[in-house]
Amino acid sequence: MTTAETFTKTPGWLDYYDGPSRPRFRLPAGAVDAHCHVFGPAAVFPYAPERKYTPCDAPKEALFALRDHLGFEKNVIVQATCHGTDNRALVDALRAAGGRARGVATVSRDVSDAELRDMHEAGVRGTRFNFVKRLADFTPREVLADIAARIAPLGWHVVVYFEAQDLPELYDFFTALPTTVVVDHMGRPDVTQPVDGPEFGLFVRMMQEHPNIWSKVSCPERLSRSGPPALNGEQAAYRDVVPFARRLVETFPDRVLWGTDWPHPNLKDHMPDDGLLVDTIPHIAPTPELQRKLLVDNPNRLYWS
Numbered sequence: 001m002t003t004a005e006t007f008t009k010t011p012g013w014l015d016y017y018d019g020p021s022r023p024r025f026r027l028p029a030g031a032v033d034a035h036c037h038v039f040g041p042a043a044v045f046p047y048a049p050e051r052k053y054t055p056c057d058a059p060k061e062a063l064f065a066l067r068d069h070l071g072f073e074k075n076v077i078v079q080a081t082c083h084g085t086d087n088r089a090l091v092d093a094l095r096a097a098g099g100r101a102r103g104v105a106t107v108s109r110d111v112s113d114a115e116l117r118d119m120h121e122a123g124v125r126g127t128r129f130n131f132v133k134r135l136a137d138f139t140p141r142e143v144l145a146d147i148a149a150r151i152a153p154l155g156w157h158v159v160v161y162f163e164a165q166d167l168p169e170l171y172d173f174f175t176a177l178p179t180t181v182v183v184d185h186m187g188r189p190d191v192t193q194p195v196d197g198p199e200f201g202l203f204v205r206m207m208q209e210h211p212n213i214w215s216k217v218s219c220p221e222r223l224s225r226s227g228p229p230a231l232n233g234e235q236a237a238y239r240d241v242v243p244f245a246r247r248l249v250e251t252f253p254d255r256v257l258w259g260t261d262w263p264h265p266n267l268k269d270h271m272p273d274d275g276l277l278v279d280t281i282p283h284i285a286p287t288p289e290l291q292r293k294l295l296v297d298n299p300n301r302l303y304w305s
C-alpha cells in the first residue's frame with residue numbers, strides 16, 4: 001500500500017483526513033518523533049472501560065507510514081489514556097517496529113516484576129502520569145510515588161502531562177521524583193500570557209533548578225489560539241506558540257524533545273497536518289545544531305542508549 005492508501009483505507013480512519021502533506025523542512029538523519037500514539041484497532045486491542053473518550057482506530061501500520069512519509073527514522077510511542085493501563089497495543093507496535101520504536105507505558109502500582117521486564121524487553125523506557133482532569137481520574141500521590149520507585153531501578157523515566165494552572169500544586173511532587181521527568185507539551189502554557197510572565201516563568205524555573213526535568217516542545221496545535229495556516233513559507237504555523245517552544249529549546253538545548261502527537265486525539269476544531277507541524281521545527285530550533293540536539297541526540301540518549 002502507498003502512504004496515502006494506508007491512511008485512507010485504514011478502517012475507521014477519519015473520513016475527512018487525506019493524509020499529511022510532505023514537509024518542506026528536511027529532517028536531519030536519525031530524527032525521532034518522540035511523542036505519538038497508537039489506538040487499537042479496537043477489535044484486537046479494546047479501549048479501556050474507564051476511558052474519557054473513544055478515538056478512531058489509529059493502528060501501528062498507519063503510524064509507521066507516517067514516520068516514513070515525514071522522514072523520521074524512529075518513534076517514541078506514548079500510551080494514551082483511552083487504553084488505560086492495558087499496554088498491549090503499545091507493546092504490539094513496539095515489537096513490530098524492529099528496534100525503530102521505544103515506548104512509554106502506563107502502569108498500576110500492582111504491576112508485576114515480570115510484566116515490567118517484558119515491557120522493558122519490548123522497548124518501554126518510561127511510565128506516564130496524567131494530571132489533565134478531562135483525561136484521567138485522580139490518583140493519590142503516594143500511589144504514583146510508589147510506581148516511580150518501582151520503575152526507577154529499570155532506568156525508566158516518568159512522563160507527566162498537566163495544565164499550567166496546576167503546576168503550583170504539582171511542583172513539589174514533580175521535583176521530588178527520583179528519575180528523569182519528561183513534561184508533555186511544555187506543561188500546556190496559556191500562550192496568551194507573556195512568555196516571560198509568571199506562569200511560564202514557573203515552568204522555566206522548575207527546569208532551571210532541576211536538571212533531571214526535560215520538556216517536549218510539542219503540541220502547538222493544541223495550545224495555539226492563532227491556528228494552523230502558515231501565511232507564507234517564512235512564518236510558522238501556530239505562530240503564537242513558537243516563542244514558548246523556542247525559549248525552552250534555546251535555554252535547555254540538551255533536555256528538549258519534539259513529537260507530532262499523531263493522531264491528535266480530542267482535537268475537534270481541525271485535523272492538524274503533520275507535514276505543517278514538521279515545518280514549525282526550524283522556527284523553534286533555528287540552527288542545525290539545535291535541530292540535531294532536539295530531533296536526534298536528545299531522544300537517542302534518553303531512549304536508545
Ligand SMILES: O=C(O)c1cc(C(=O)O)oc(=O)c1
Nearest residue numbers: 079080081082135261265266
Ligand atoms: O490533550 C489531549 O487530549 C491528549 C490526550 C492524550 C491521551 O489521551 O493520552 O495524550 C496527549 O498527548 C494529549
